[in-house]
Amino acid sequence: MSDRGRLANHAWEGLLSAHARLMKQFAEADTWQDLSMREYDVLYTLSKYREPLRIGELHRHVLLSQPALSRMVDRLAERGLLERCPDPADGRGVRLSLTAAGRDKQRSIGRGHAAHVARAVTAELSRDELEQLAVIAWKLAGRAGTTTDDDQKEPQQ
Amino acid sequence: MSDRGRLANHAWEGLLSAHARLMKQFAEADTWQDLSMREYDVLYTLSKYREPLRIGELHRHVLLSQPALSRMVDRLAERGLLERCPDPADGRGVRLSLTAAGRDKQRSIGRGHAAHVARAVTAELSRDELEQLAVIAWKLAGRAGTTTDDDQKEPQQ
DNA sequence: TTGCCCTTCATGCAAACGCATAGACTTGGC
């Protein structure tokens, strides 16, 4: 393998390792109320987009199989945290949107979690590194060029 | 929240997003033979460390609950891919090591996967960015300062 | 309109997961 390829693998392994370490750290925190992190992820994703999201769209953002996501949406809807409406423009589709309760819960969890993220990440990185990481990670995410606050209002994560 | 905190959250969300996107891309690839990515991750981690690993040690590297990991080790041992020996120095512990078959399988999968990683990551990032990402990610992983090839021989991921 | 194929989401079912906890062993104080 080329030198560049080796470097890429090293960087990717670092990213994986960072992801695992921080996810564990966040998971242990007492901020999730009665949600799992995956459930919170769904609520957070819905909160980022103003308009109702299709399940397929949601699926593009969440690391979960489509059937698993479909059932998770079931459970969240049953708990009154989100609403599924038939899509008027496409009879197959379903439009998902947060209920008021869902939005409140996302916000109250998000506040604590965002603080934890800020603490954990700023503890290890300088401002320059934070900026570099943001640019690089969003490039890898396929949405290069997004700036700090272009995802609607405050990062509520 | 402080500006630095917001930046940290933005960077973290980018990292999450990059992780999700690339994991999906890698998962779809036809490189995993009869293993799941999580099972491969276990074999890969074992391959990185020369000496047998304790389950607890392995657990620190893998994003999986301890009971789930324990059972996954069961299955991998049953399939002849790794071996569990009682730890002579600690009667509670178990020492895990790859069998020849396990090592072979890890290598044959690893070759294809590493190539895929190299392609996907180098496609998006310049050499400088690769180097920055490696430094930053390994800082976040809590093992700052590791260089390209200090994890024994080739990155076989 | 009809027929065919594609897309979107849901469901059946076996496998795998997380939580709580048990069992086995180690460690340290008395």
Added chain:
DNA sequence: GCCAAGTCTATGCGTTTGCATGAAGGGCAA
């Protein structure tokens, strides 16, 4: 040496996941 507390791994059990597939609607050609 012995007991209490702590650590390490395994097991019971209900829940969630992924894979394969089904059901329902959309899109387009004939």
